[in-house]
Amino acid sequence: MLLLPFGLVLAALRRRFRRQSELAQGRAVALHEAVDELVSHLDLWRTFGATTRVAHALESTGKVAVSLAARVEGARAALSGANEVLGALALLACVALAERAGATFGDGSLVAFAAVCFMAYRPLRDLGDARAWLERGAVAHDALERVMTEEPAARPAAGPARDWTKRRGVLELRELGARARGPRSSVSVMPGRSLALLGANGSGKTTLLRTLLGLEPATGALEYDGVELTHAGVGPEARPFAWVPQDAPLVTGTLLENVALACGEVSRARVALAELGADRLLARAGERVGPGGTPLSGGERRLVALARALATDLPVLLLDEPTEGLDEKSRARVLAAIAGLRGARTVIWVTHDADVAALADRVLSLDPAPALAAE
Structure with a gap:
């Protein structure tokens, strides 16, 4: 019962992490597509003299993508820290239950028990971190699967600047x-x-x-x-x-x-x-x-x-x-x-x-x- 509230918080953190991962993945895809549009149609933007405006639009998309990636990393760090706190609480709960059952700790047995728990904790923490990366991989895989199943669909010297907008000629x-x-x-x-x-x-x-x-x-x-x-x-x-x-x-x-x-x-x-x-x-x-x-x-x-x-x-x-x-x-x-x-x-x-x-x-x-x- 002691760990139930903390476990619920941890589950909520995991759901938040997945949502942020999905948003970040979507923004990363949008950024990649925006870069592709910019590079693929660079000649068009040059003819309009609009390369700077296109670059600004790309920069705006990039900033949003970076912000979402930072949120994902923040959620991942919180999830990792929550795993550590949960492990410590689990150790305390085990000791409390053992004492209530009449067990006694002496001759260094408590120290040995704690040492074994902390030796086991490191793999458990790594497992929690791995789950976070697994969530990101699952989101990326889903996005890739959607893409795969979709139907495929020498510079001249500059002369004098002129205002052509008022000219109508042959x-x-x-x-x-x-x-x-x-x-x-x-x-x-x-x-x-x-x-x-x-x-x-x-x-x-x-x-x-x-x-x-x-x-x-x-x-x-x-x-x-x-x-x-x-x-x-x-x-x-x-x-x-x-x-x-x-x-x-x-x-x-x-x-x-x-x-x-x-x-x-x-x-x-x-x-x-x-x-x-x-x-x-x-x-x-x-x-x-x-x-x-x-x-x-x-x-x-x-x-x-x-x-x-x-x-x-x-x-x-x-x-x-x-x-x-x-x-x-x-x-x-x-x-x-x-x-x-x-x-x-x-x-x-x-x-x-x-x-x-x-x-x-x-x-x-x-x-x-x-x-x-x-x-």
């Missing part, structure tokens, strides 16, 4: 292509018009987008509003392009923070969502998304990425396979959002779907060789 490509690979393309796109880059997989569509962004060394000539950009640097101060990649990455934070990631202003992020008619996303603006947060559908992720690009106020949007992998409903929403940009932004999108390409003002087919379709 985009000129003259035999432009990546220096080491891909086709050479020539086309003029008037302000507010759209161009579809049509071609099969491997025809060089994404490579051409990366060349426009300065992520691939270029050959030929690229101009916007009369400004030579062929060898300009990367980012919104060097080029007038806002990029929406196919996988539409998110970072840990609220939905609105993800939209504002490129522009740094929440007010502009709200306006961008409103311009796209994304009222449902606006209503969820404060929800936590990204690694460790509420999952978004493929269509919702594309709309977030499109709003992120729109919020920059950069005049040319580059969209990489904007409808790839979406169901019919999500596809229609994304295409409607793109159609709503007609006249306001120059839009260039990559697709291998002739029906999607037909929605553009002009179509540049890259397969088998670059050729403009008649307007």
